[in-house]
Amino acid sequence: MTDLTDTALPPQRAAGAIAAVDAYLAGWNAHDGAAVAAVVGGSYLDPTLPAPISGADLAAYVDGLCAAFPDLVFAHVATHVAGDVATVQWRMQGTNSGTPLPGAPAATHTSIDLAGLDVISTTHGQVDTVVGYFDQKAFIEQLGFQTIVAPKDEWPVTFGIATRVDLGNVTSPGALSMTWIEVDEADQSELQRRTTEIVTALASDPAFIGFQSTGTGNRNLTLTAWTSPEAAEAALARNAPHTAAMDRVLSEGFGARGFTSIWQPFRLNSQFATCPDCLAYVSLAPAVATATCGCGAEVTVAPYL
Numbered sequence: 385m386t387d388l389t390d391t392a393l394p395p396q397r398a399a400g401a402i403a404a405v406d407a408y409l410a411g412w413n414a415h416d417g418a419a420v421a422a423v424v425g426g427s428y429l430d431p432t433l434p435a436p437i438s439g440a441d442l443a444a445y446v447d448g449l450c451a452a453f454p455d456l457v458f459a460h461v462a463t464h465v466a467g468d469v470a471t472v473q474w475r476m477q478g479t480n481s482g483t484p485l486p487g488a489p490a491a492t493h494t495s496i497d498l499a500g501l502d503v504i505s506t507t508h509g510q511v512d513t514v515v516g517y518f519d520q521k522a523f524i525e526q527l528g529f530q531t532i533v534a535p536k537d538e539w540p541v542t543f544g545i546a547t548r549v550d551l552g553n554v555t556s557p558g559a560l561s562m563t564w565i566e567v568d569e570a571d572q573s574e575l576q577r578r579t580t581e582i583v584t585a586l587a588s589d590p591a592f593i594g595f596q597s598t599g600t601g602n603r604n605l606t607l608t609a610w611t612s613p614e615a616a617e618a619a620l621a622r623n624a625p626h627t628a629a630m631d632r633v634l635s636e637g638f639g640a641r642g643f644t645s646i647w648q649p650f651r652l653n654s655q656f657a658t659c660p661d662c663l664a665y666v667s668l669a670p671a672v673a674t675a676t677c678g679c680g681a682e683v684t685v686a687p688y689l
Contacts, residue, residue, distance in 0.1 A: 400509025405463055405470045408504065408511050412458050417446035423511050430516035452485050453478035453496075461499075468512075470504045476518070480527060486569075488529075489576035496526040537601075544600030549583055553593045554685045556652055556670040558612040561620075564605040565633070565642035575604060575639075578632070581625035589623075591615035594689035602640070609689040613646050657683045 404423065411419035420428075421443040427436035428445075437445060450456050461473035479495040500518030504511055521531045534543040567575050579597065586592040586608075593609035610616035620626050632638040652670040659666050659677040666683040668675045674684050 401465050401468065401470050401504075401506045402463065404506050404509055404511045405472055405504055408502075408514070409458055409460060409472070409474075412446065412456075415447070415450040415456065417443035417450070420446045424514055425507070425510050426505075426513040428514045428516070431518060431520050436513075448483075451483045452480055452491070454482045455479055468506050470506065472502045472504060473499075474501065475499055484573050485527070487572060487576075489573055489580055492527045492529075494526065494528045496523065498523050498526060542600040542603075544598055546599075547595075547597045548689075549587070549595040550687055551587060551592075551594065552687065554673060554687055555593050555611060557593055557609040557649060557688050559610040559616050560647045560649070560689075561608045561610065561616055561645065562605070562647060563608075563642070563644045564603055565639045566602045567604065567639045568602065571638065572599075572604075578625060578629045579604075579606070582623060582629060585623050585625050586619060589619045591619040594687050596689055607689060610646075613648060616646055655685055655688075657686070659683055 408420065408423045411417075411423055421439055424438065424442060427438045428442050429436040433445075456476070456478035459475040459477055461475060463473070464471045476496060476498045480492045482491060484490050485492075498518055500516060503515045503517070505513045524531050532545060534545075537543055565575070583595050586595070591611050593611065595606065595608045597604065597606040599605075608616070610619070633642065654670065655668040656665050657668060658664070659679060659681050660683070661681040662677060662679040664677055664679065666675050666677045668683065668685045672685060674682050677683055
């Protein structure tokens with residue numbers, strides 16, 4: 385299984401390091417977090433962790449990754465031993481068909497085949513520390529996600545991510561609902577799942593025009609465009625996922641704090657768009673679907689949210 389590259393290394397030390405590495409990999413491939421933690425006498429660190437972990441935390445980390453990838457395997461490529469340090473090349477292979485990954489609303493059911501390596505220090509034939517290296521961007525993108533780089537938070541500004549649902553509805557809004565809720569990191573996956581269920585159920589409702597959401601820190605905010613306040617209230621009342629989510633908040637204490645509201649437009653200004661032919665700005669009045677540029681080209685209005 386293991387390749388040895390160090391002609392000056394005493395055979396007994398080399399054999400001890402190799403045995404320790406083999407036991408470490410065997411624990412991972414057996415999906416046995418306790419076994420991995422028992423082999424690692426010091427600490428473990430990889431790019432997904434803010435700091436080294438060990439013991440029960442390492443066992444839980446292994447078990448959590450294996451729960452997300454029930455068929456997870458680290459396919460061994462090569463091991464190079466120099467002194468008391470072994471560099472192990474592997475390919476992480478598996479399908480996210482189990483539990484959702486942190487921050488994901490559901491399992492992706494996509495497969496990964498990711499190259500990486502562990503630098504493993506050993507002492508007297510036992511694993512001391514493990515430092516893993518792999519391409520986080522490749523890992524995320526193989527699962528079907530986007531990698532988004534955001535600036536560092538600087539008070540009072542917090543950066544995050546945004547979601548937009550565009551059904552191509554160009555109706556001018558008669559109302560906007562604004563909702564925010566603050567939840568712990570552990571509850572983010574549930575919040576994302578429930579939001580997806582609500583918006584999916586609303587997509588075919590005639591009152592629903594468009595939707596945007598943002599997440600910054602522990603605060604999650606949504607803006608939804610409706611045909612009218614009354615239509616918004618009626619649509620939400622008949623939306624079963626929304627009712628279930630509100631019961632979760634009000635009856636079971638989900639979330640630390642929140643706010644909901646419905647707003648009516650005070651003034652709807654015209655949209656402006658660039659003419660595709662002459663690049664001039666064209667004004668599109670509310671409730672108008674198209675406008676004709678001075679050059680004769682037709683310009684169409686975009687969804688308002």
